[in-house]
Amino acid sequence: MARFVLEDSRSEEAGKSALVKILSVWAVVSIIGMALVWFVLGPHLAPGTMTDQAQGAQFDIKFVSTLVVPVLLFVWFFFGYSIMKWRVRPGEDGTLPAANLSGNSKAQGAWYVITTTLVLGLAAFGTYFLIAPAGAGGGEGASPIWTPGTTKLLQVQVIAQQWRFTYRWPQFGGMETTGIELPVNTEIEFNVTSLDVIHDFWAYQLGVKADANPDYNNVAYTKTLATGRFTVRCDELCGIWHGAMYNYGTVVSQQQFEQWATNMEQQNASVTKLLPKYSLTYTPSYSGAGGGYYNTSVDPNANL
Amino acid sequence: MKGVRLSKGARAGALLFGFAALIGLLIFGVAGYLRTSPPTVSVGASSSGSVNLVMQTDGAVGVGPHPSWVGYFVQDASGAWHQTTLIQLPQNTDVHVTLYEYDSGGNLRNSVWSQVAGTTGGVAYINGAAESVVNPNTNTGNGIAHTFNVPALGINVPMYGVSGSAKNFCNTGPCNTSQAHNTITFTFHTGGAGTYRWQCFVPCGLGYLEGNGGPMQSLGYMAGFLKVV
Amino acid sequence: MAIDFSQETKSGSSGASAHKSSIFQPSIITGMVGGGLGFLFGHWAGNAIAGGYQQVVGSGSNDAAIVLGYLFAVVGWFAGLGALNYPLKKMLGFEPENVEHTSDPGWGKYFRYTTDHKVVGVQYLFGMLVYFFTAGLLALAIRTELLSPVHHIWGPDTYLEIVGEHGTMMMMMMTSVVLGPFGNYVIPLMIGSKKVAFPRLEAASFWFTPISYFILLSALWQGGFQSGWTSYAPLSVQQGVGQDGYIFGFGLQGLSMICAGTNIVVTIINYRAPGMTWGRLNVMGWSMVSLGFTMILSVPVLIDGLYVLALDRTAQTSLLYGPHGGSSFLWENLFWFFGHPEVYLLAIPGFGMVAEIVPVFARKPVFGYKTAAAGMIGLAILSFFVWQHHLFQSGMNPDMRPLFMLTTELISIPTGFIYLVGMGTLWRARIRLTVPMLFMLGVYFNFLFGGVTGVYVSDVPINVTVHGSFFVMAHFHYTIMGGVIFAFFGAIYYYTPLVTGFQLSEKLGKIHFWSMIIAFNSTFLPLFAVGLLGQPRRVFEYAARLQTLNDWVSISSYVLGLSLTFFVVTWMWQIVVTRKKSVRDPWSSRSLEWHVDSYPPPAYNFETIPVVVAGPYEYADPDALPMADIVVANAGRDVARENVR
Ligand code: HEM
Ligand SMILES: [Cu+2]
Ligand SMILES: [Cu+2]
Ligand SMILES: [Cu+2]
Secondary structure, three states: OOOOOOOHHHOHHHHHHHHHHHHHHHHHHHHHHHHHHHHHHHHHOOOOOOEHHHHHHHHHHHHHHHHHHHHHHHHHHHHHHHHHHHEOOOOOOOOOOOOOOOOOHHHHHHHHHHHHHHHHHHHHHHHHHHHOOHHHHEOOOOOOOOOOOOOOEEEEEEEEEOOEEEEEEHHHOOEEEOOEEEEOOOEEEEEEEEOOOOEEEEEHHHOEEEEEOEOOOEEEEEEEOOOEEEEEEEOOOOOOOHHHOEEEEEEEOHHHHHHHHHHHHHHOHHHHOOOOOOOOOOOHHHHOOOOOOOOOOOOOOOOO | OOOOOOOHHHHHHHHHHHHHHHHHHHHHHHHHHHOOOOOEEEOOOOOOOEEEEEEEEEOOOOOOOOOOOOEEEEEOOOOOEEOOOEEEEOOOOEEEEEEEEOOEOEOOOOHHHHEOEOOHHHOEEEOOEEEOEOOOOOOOOOOEEEEEEEHHHOEEEEEEOEOOOOOOOOOOOOOOOOOOOEEEEEEEEOOOOEEEEEEOOOOOOOOOHHHOOHHHHOEOOOEEEEEEO | OOOOOHHHOOOOOHHHHHOOOOOOOOOHHHHHHHHHHHHHHHHHHHHHHHOOOHHHHHHOOOHHHHHHHHHHHHHHHHHHHOOOHHHHHHHOOOOOOOOOOOOOOOOHHHHOOOOOHHHHHHHHHHHHHHHHHHHHHHHHHHHHHOOOOOOOOOOHHHHHHHHHHHHHHHHHHHHHOOHHHHHHHHHHHHOOOOOOOOHHHHHHHHHHHHHHHHHHHHHHHHOOOOOOOOOOOOHHHHOOOHHHHHHHHHHHHHHHHHHHHHHHHHHHHHOOOOOOOOOOOOHHHHHHHHHHHHHHHHHHHHHHHHHHHHHHHHOOOOOOOHHHOOOHHHHHHHHHHHHHHHHHHHHHHHHHHHHHHHHHHHOOOOOOHHHHHHHHHHHHHHHHHOHHHHHOOOOOOHHHHHHHHHHHHHOHHHHHHHHHHHHHHHOOOOEOOOHHHHHHHHHHHHHHHHHHHHHHHHOHHHHHHHOOEHHHHHHHHHHHHHHHHHHHHHHHHHHHHHHHOEOOOHHHHHHHHHHHHHHHHHHHHHHHHHHHOOOEOOOOOOOHHHHHHHHHHHHHHHHHHHHHHHHHHHHHHHHHHHOOEOOOOOOOOOOHHHHOOOOOOOOOOOOOOOOEOOOOOHHHOOOOOOOEOOOOOOOOHHHHHHHHO
16 A cells, blocks of 8 residues: 555644634634623523522523533534534545544643633632522521521521421411512521421522421521512422422512511411421421321320 | 244344334333223212312222222212212312211321311311311310312311221221211312312321321322312 | 354353253243242242231331342342352352353343353343333323423323333433443453453343343332432332332342443453553543442442331331431432432443544544543542532531532533543544444534533532422433433444444434434423423423423424334344345454454454554554454455445
8 A cells, every 4th residue: 555645634734724713713603602691691591680699590690601602612613613624525435544643732731721720710600609699599408607697587487398388487476378478678588397208499589499308497598689479399309299389479568578477477376376386397296197107106206 | 043044024024023012012001000090070060050079088998909098089970989089170160068077087297287278258167067277186086187278279178087986987988977977068169270289288198107108199099189170 | 354263163161051952941031930939939028027017007018028029039030040050059069060151043042141241232232222212201201291281191190100210210221321232242352352350240230130120110000109210218218119119120220230340340450452551441441440430339329228218118217217316318418429420320431432433433543542531530530529419409518518519510620521532533533424423423412511501500509590400300311311322322333233243224324313313402402491490300280381392392302202213113124134244344443342253253252362562543543553463454444445435
């Protein structure tokens, strides 16, 4: 066989000019794409702006989505260009050697540095936006460390049970309601717990999500900024009616809220008397049946 | 085995047969699986523009794959009892419910469900007496057996249990009114068309952790739909 | 052309078993009989022991009987398969013949406990296809329910049982989707070995899968489990006997992974041919080492968790139940300590396959060979340090969150290596867009979406919105279905000539590829939006405004189903009916597996152990020597040239 010679189209020069083309088109398209995502799509992104935490989440999603644009485009352009330019055309011998290129320390080095910087930057970004808006609306467990800087909190206990949420209001006589209303411009502290299996309290528009664990209090904060309706859905599989475990709430003006709460307190007075004392968790021992799963003779909670 | 050589046609036939067998197996499996769904009982409109829904709750249904589970029976227009929780109702209609409760009671996991809600007048009649809140701790000693709870219609009706040691306690369903029972009646309005799920809030799934497994997680026992059409 | 000596392999032990064939010869049939008898015995024992337990009397079902039934069914199954004969005889001091290593012609060996790695590979291939299609059909059943937000096809209980069954079967079985068929079949050939290190472990690893599949599937007819593939306690403790099927099915598949992982790791470490240095090992080999170690280290934690769950369910311990002193967080942590490495066990072999196949069709060395190996090892190691990212909203200790966010995002770095390798390898390449290559490019295309959305889910503030939603669902389907499953199908197209000796039609393959990738993206891309708009996972009811998107997705999923059906029919048709003989080395690969003396390779792979003198990827060097002297220099080139057209 005659000495093999690589075609010009696969030469180093061809590669260089290809790289320039890819990068310049990429830069232009990326800027347009990023602007579109940031300015056009951004304001419509989930989960809206009803609370401080939702606003923060929306900003984060917008930020990450904007960053994703150049990454996607870079990979697409690179693959697309390579395939278009260097694919074997009909009639060509596809088994001949191509460029003998088993690495490139510059390209590899640049790649390592860029990806590492990006990743560390994102982690720092995420950490900042986790801490700044008081835990970003996520369940912080029983002893939260990122709290709103105020003690003027409205406390709402979210009690999940198979398969409904109810809400208890320690600042309103410990009443328990099946609906939820919240005052606007108020820091809210959710104390989320469960009476049986694990559920999850997801108030989409409030930017709040916290697992409801049995025998455990999971705290999440949010600050309401606007009035409107919000959806509460259970977001942890909890059995047959998991998909139907949702209800709607409203953020209303502070006066409306006061009125609603006082009304409810009166309406519910006779049931409130029957409820156990307000507490951060409720073990079945005090609210009854254990299903007879554990042998009665060893079950400390049986027959109560 | 060695040296078996099939002709091309035979191989094609065998393969097609294989595919056909596979599809057959599939249909068989799926059909067998679906057969287990409980029936829907339809309650037609009566002359007065309202309908009557008659149900019973039994400590053990006595029929089907899980005879020992608690569950509901629903009466159809001809008076026959069906072990199901799928009920078809007309829309925008008052439904007069009569519930025969044959099961013994226990405590509510969450006492908030001792309040009667979503019924006409906010009351339910327990053996004729109107109640708006039942006290699970002090009621006649027999606790609360079940609650009929339709979240989307805001309905919650707790039902007193009967004494588990009553002489004529009904051990397997369907029960009849000569056996120990409480009669609970109430009326609710169906509203618009839709499929409304309903459940019970007494952890009555005996033998399951928290009392919420088994019948509580199976259609036909303590979980169902009101299909309002 | 080297001689085809496969006819002459009469020596060895295979001859002995050939004439012993009768219905009493151990096979899948005797295995099933053994399994059935074992189940009956165990069930009886369970009833005798636990029949009077308060829990059993109350619920009317006896988990102890089911669990013991399964336990003895497994013993009976392996006894029936004859898997225990050799070790038992050996233990008793006899010198048994190695009857399991059969190279009989004919089909019988595929239905028996066989220690030839190539037979095991084929068994796995068909097994995996069956498992994948079963779970795939369940997926279509899920999508059918989601056609309407309020009108229900399945009951809510049935719906959850289907979701759990689909997820569990996929997550169990697909861990072996590359390792099982291709790792077992090809790796020994690739490294120039006549056999694997632990043929019995390897055979056992396969034979765990049918019974695992059967037990898991049978859960559906016993009320299923409504707790999903994650089966969080205490919901999973609350479930009926279907949950025992989950425990056993997953546990057996776990044992299978441990056996398979151990075998492949030891084989690669110890059975490489002379000259097959670590620096020459195929990238696929590196992926299998990373995978094997990940399996060996993570699966025991799963089995431990399952054991704890089984105890809570049968003996009424309360290890996972808070009010009696246990903790539901225990399961969450045990599960995800396995569960996250598991998702990388799914991804790594896909990457291995990609890095293996792309150079062949690019006629270039792997770009950054060490980077590729480091990427896979990095993924394997990091995967053990991220598990709490599944629990960001669970109420775990809050100060752990930044740490787990960081470790999770670090994963992007080794994942990025895989892209660097791919892009570098295509640079100035000679790209043949064959069907296997298209699938590999498809992996890159799909996984990219999975990768970038991984940044969203790992960012804690964004996680608050997307956790537990369809966004996450779309994310992991992009990585797994779009990644390893595409790699799997590509590998089938690539290796069918080697494994069966038959050539596949490029045209049919392309129809399959294009329909699959379009339908796949059309199914899963909208789900990111569905999730962001607030639809949680595992729900049978959703917001009415999301119906259009959901219907689009469901219909696309049916097209995806059709595309996959098209594959099965055309593929089976070509290897069973039309049977077009493959040329030698159809893809012009340098790698050793293609340079055996016949397709399928002879029973002992190589007549003499090859001495490796060059690496597998020196495609771009016109003067490169063949990898080993068994190869008639560039034997495949002429034929392949004709193939290009
Ligand atoms: C054949 C194409 C596939 C389709 C159309 C599909 C579709 C679906 C759907 C609709 C769900 C239910 C989502 C929900 O309601 O939460 C689901 C869940 C799931 N799928 Fe797939 N899937 C496919 C392939 C796969 C593959 C290949 C895997 C992994 C190997 C996989 C793993 C899972 C898992 C783990 C779940 C979650 C189950 C759970 O929530 O417990 N799927 N899939
Ligand atoms: Cu829930
Ligand atoms: Cu009940
Ligand atoms: Cu993970």
